Structures are given as C-alpha cells and as structure tokens.
Amino acid sequence: MPTAAETVEKVVSGDIRSVARLIREIDDGVPAVRDVLKALYPHTGTAYVVGITGAPGVGKSTLVDQMISHLRAKDKTVGVLAVDPTSPFSGGAILGDRVRMQRHSMDDGVFIRSMATRGHFGGLTQSTRSAIDVLDAMGKDYVIVETVGVGQDEVDVVRSAHTTVICVIPGMGDDIQAIKAGILEVGDIFLINKADREGSDKTMSDLRLMIDMDQKKYEDGTWKPPILKAEAVFDRGVDELIEEIVRHAEYLRSVYGDLRFRARKDKVREELAEMVKARLLDTVVGRIIASGEFDAAVDGIVRGQVDPYTASDDLVLPKIVVPDDE
C-alpha cells in the first residue's frame, strides 16, 4: 500500500492508475482514503464542474460523449464521472451505456469512470464530491458529472457542480411534470435533446413558462436559465451548449469573483453539513449493524416484543455523547 503522501503525489502528477484506484476506493468506502483526501485537498479548486442530469433515456451519455469531443477540440482536458446509484456494479466499471464514450478511452486528456457507491453508508453525494476532488487535483480542466435519474440524490449530487444542465426530451408528459420544482431550482441550463421529435416546441414553451414565472428573480441580473435544443446523436446543438456553459462560468466569476466553491460560504456550509452526515453514518452505523445487539433487536421485532422505533432508540442513543445541558 502506498502512503497517503505517495498517492497524492501520483494523483497530482496525473498518474492514471493511482487515480483509478483512489476513485474505486472512494466508491467502496475504504476508510484509509480519508487521509489521502485530506492531503489532496490543497491541490483542488481549479476544475470547472458541469453536472448533467435528467430522466433515464433522454440521451445524457451521448451528450456527454459529444461534449468531450468539443472540449478536447478546444484543448481542454476532461474528467467524467457517471454516477449511477442503481447500478449493481461497483466503482470503476464501465457501464453498458457508457460504451459509446470508449472512443475517448485512448485519449490521455480524457478520464472516465462510473460510480455506484453501494459499499458504505456515507452516501452517493459524499463520494461523488470526493471523486470530483480527485479529478480536479489530477489537473482536469473540466469535470463532467452525469447522474441517472431525478431523485433527491441526483439533485444533491449536481449541487456540487458550477453549471448544471437539465436534459429533457419532448413528450415526457402532457403537463410540466417532467420538470419538478426542485429540479428547476438547480438547473442553470435546460437542454431539450432529441429535439427533432414531436412535441419539442410544446416542451420549449412549457419550460419557458415555468422559468418566466420567476421573472422577478432575474430583474437584478441574476442568471436566467437558457433553454437549448439539441440532437446530440447528430452533434447538433452541442456547440451552443458549451458556449452557454462558458457564459455561465463568466457570470459566476462576475458575481463571486472566484470560481472556487470553497471561497463561497454558502457552498462550504452545504458541503460541510453533507460531510458531517456522511462521517457520522460511516463511523457508527456499520458498527451497530455488525453488533450482536442489532441481531437481538431484529429477533425482538420479529417476535413482536419490541417496535422498531424503540429498538433503534436503544441501539443509537448509547452511542452518542449528549452535551451537559440536555
């Protein structure tokens, strides 16, 4: 096993094997990884992070594949994290629908990994953030995080992005239910993919209506999410998407002066709260579940001797230090 300092040195120098191993260990929840991440931290903060999210089947992987080509043409290096919590494969596996990205696999300027993060309790958001740190520290100009689905997990994951692109396709619903309020909130750019399909204008006007409902919000110059059309499979609309991402980056720089999240108190608060949750679960839950006490409680519930609410109180409360004043 290399020491934390050795791993950091290799990651920062861009050593592919060290990066791949580190991300796999993050995904598996290997405890020793934490020391590496601490030491890697001062090397982070230069990558621009783009989140791509939307329901399954909207063509996110194809879009990301095209984005890689466009960014490479501008001589930018790219890291991709495909986050798929429902995948049974653990970290590092290239999923079936990621295969099309393999045309970039011989390009040293591109690094693609999938994460599933079923191995531990710290959760998806936490391990994705850590993996972003790794790709950032290895020197990638852009890190693209592709998430499958539109649940709370995905919303949390894309909160780590500078720019979040919400992908939809025409005809996903008669009403605007394809884009729920919580998703709208995190979208910096909306992209209607497969825009040659029937209903694309309807989707455009629905989205516009939703965004315009917040019209007052934009009067002070706040970023108003543009809505783009694309047919990623034919490479149509991808250039415009990259342009809008760059324009959004300029907007962020004009507002915050600094693109590093960690210079922004709101982002740091959010991130630290997430890390506190993950750390707590990592440290305590596994220990409880592995204990004989836990098994005894399960038996008690099955026999009807105790309810699960009381049982979990009995398992958790003795593990916590309660302050003097409570």
Add this chain to the structure above:
Amino acid sequence: MPTAAETVEKVVSGDIRSVARLIREIDDGVPAVRDVLKALYPHTGTAYVVGITGAPGVGKSTLVDQMISHLRAKDKTVGVLAVDPTSPFSGGAILGDRVRMQRHSMDDGVFIRSMATRGHFGGLTQSTRSAIDVLDAMGKDYVIVETVGVGQDEVDVVRSAHTTVICVIPGMGDDIQAIKAGILEVGDIFLINKADREGSDKTMSDLRLMIDMDQKKYEDGTWKPPILKAEAVFDRGVDELIEEIVRHAEYLRSVYGDLRFRARKDKVREELAEMVKARLLDTVVGRIIASGEFDAAVDGIVRGQVDPYTASDDLVLPKIVVPDDE
C-alpha cells in the same frame, strides 16, 4: 397538543384530521411524533402496500387514480402517499399533478397525501415508512406509494412495498437504459403505460429479454415479473394490473405464510438498519449544524486553514462513544 395515546386512539378510529396532522408532522420531522409511532406500531400490519415508480411523465398519477376506482369498486379502502422529494411543498400539500385524484376527495374510503420530507435529516425512506404505518393503522386495506423518479431514494422507498410496479413508456431510450439493474431488481410487475405509442412492442421485448436473462432464478417457482400494457388515461389495462397485484399477494402468502413484513427477518433487518441511520442523523446532525463550532469550521475552510474532511472529523468524532476495545 393531544397526548400520544389520544392521537393513537383517533388514528386507529380513522379520524381524518388526526391522520392528516400526524403525517404532516412526520414529514416535518417533529420529534414528538416518535412516541406516537411507537404506540401506533401494534396496530399496524394489515394493509397491503403497493409501490408505483418510474420516471417523470410515464403517467403514474393517472394510473394511481384509476387503481383507486378499481379498488373502491371491490369495496377496498385505499390510502395513497405521493412521495416527491423534489417538491418544495411540505407534507399534506396536494401537488398540481395530483389534482386529477381529487375526484376521490369526497370518498371516505380514500385518503391521499403528498410528502416531500425536506424538514429533517432522517430522510425520505424513513418518513415514508412511518406514514405507511399511519395509513395501515387507520385501517386502509391498500396503501399505494407513488414515487417520482428512479434514484436510490425511490428504490429504497419502494422496498417498503409488498408489490412494486415499475412503470415505463415506449420510446424512452434506444436501449434498455430506461430500466437500470437496480430498478429491475425491485420490480414485481412491469407496466408499459401509454402503450398505444410507437415503440411499445420494442419496449416489451427489451423488458422480456432483461427478465429472461435471469431465467434460472425462476426455475424454482420464484415470482417472475409479468409485463403488462396499459393506457391508464382510458382505463385500459388497469383491471389486469390489479389482478396481477392480487396474484403477487397470493404468491407472497404462499412463500412466507404471513403477509406482514415484520414477520420476515430480512425485511426487519433492512427496516431496522434504515431506522438506525435515520435516528442517528436526526439526533446528532441538527445539533452539530446549529452549533458555533460548525460556523467556526465553515470560516476555517473558507480561509483555507482547514480542509472539510478534517473539519468534519473534528465535529463528529467527539459526539460519538467509541467502545473500549477500539
């Protein structure tokens, strides 16, 4: 404030206002709710829980609306929980796309609530389980849990169901990516809604292929998920869906002897692990975030004096009791 015993008595007698308030309090993470849930627990275990999940836009709400009518026609009482983690509305709100279910709002045999669960750290899975307990204890024959999205949260939520129905629509992707492995795993019944659309036969054969890949699994009589077609908006295919749900219930009874989850050790283990996590987060995280220590750590990170990994260690580790042998 009524006592826990008073609330339990009212809920068990089917008092709508008490049930509504209790579910809202669960959604908001009101601490006192825990005592009510403990006392309510012995009254649970009779409802049959059906999970309905799938990407946004597949028509889940319309389907649930029709299912209610069919179940009412058989004189069954129905509770519905519409779980939408991306909604900015908190518990009890009837969401826009739930409006069509309002035709059942004057029917005493039907109780519909939406949950958003942003109010606390225990998480969506936990509060949904507790809300299911409430509808169960109030005497509903069926509890239908509708989840929006296909992320890990949603997978976890539908694990609380006896029968999980995965809804898809034709043309959601060129390949099978609309149904990821993790979702396939939890599906007891697949339903292709909007089956009049182009590509419905292709979706059917893709699904069949995926299910048949596990052929060996079914040789010993294990439940093999049927694939149904429906056009819920025209009430087509809903009768068949109800029939398959009843058939799945019979299968479960034949295997486990007892439909109560809490007689099943595997389900109890899963539930208790979830409760332990939720309890831990509820008890500790809010306290840490509200503390001056947390704010100081945020400042330290912004100034570059500490990394968030070390900061979260410093915040969390003193709050937990480490056993003597570590």
